[in-house]
Amino acid sequence: MEALLAEPETAEADRLHAATASLLARATSDMARQEFIALLASGQRMLGALREFGTVHCSVGLHRDDVGGGAEPLFSLFTIAWRDTATAPRAATAARAVTASDGHRHVEYLELPCGPLTISEVLRGPATERALPPLPLLQIHAHLPHPDCKRLAVLTVSTTAVARREEYRALLRGIVDTVSFEDPLGAAS
Structure with missing residues (x-):
């Protein structure tokens, strides 16, 4: 996210320019270059909106459907965001995160080495914007209170592959098993 949202005249902006210059040089036409630039700008706007909501990491997944054997690739988005909370015991914060009226379903409460957490699902209706496909969006959340x-x-x-909810749930469970709130660099950082 930092590279794509870099301020002009910074080292990050220079790296973004170098990366995109090689892609633009390979474009087959001026129209293809313009489309690439427009898509990049659109992606930057979306990442900017995510950042405004506390998102600090974003990864895009594009992979084949190993389970269903479908011809279309599956698309997913993985994000990490920070939310400020009222000071409370961690177990209460984890439970409270899924009791809001956001439509959380299939709620699990877990105790892992990183502490208590909840995993839940939210199914959002099809997008009404023309730029987005008219498909429901499955979001599987893990809420991990900080120590x-x-x-x-x-x-x-997040994914539109709603039929693959169990596989995406297992993926997120695997990720949260690796979470630690300790600084791996220690005091050196």
Whole structure:
């Protein structure tokens, strides 16, 4: 996200320019270059909106359907966001995260080495914007309260492959098993 949202005249902006210059040089026409630039700008706007909501990491997944054998690739988005919370015990914060009226379903409460957390699903209706496909969006959230009891890490996998909910749930469970709130660099950072 940092590279795509870099301020002009910074090292990050220079790296983005170098990466996109090679892609633009390979474009087959001026129209293809313009389309690429427009898509990049659109992606930057979307990432900017995600950042405004506390998102600090975003990964895009595009993979074949190993289970269903479908010809179309499956698309997913994985994000990590921070949310400020009222100071409370971590277990209460994890439980409270899924009791809001956001339509959380299939709620699980887990105790892992990183602490208590909840995993839940939200199914959003088809998008009404023309630029988005008219498909329902499945979002699987993991809510992990930080040990300081003032913040909540929200890990989310989003996909339109609603029929693959169990596989995406298992994927998110595997990710949260690796979470730690310790600084791997220690005091050196």
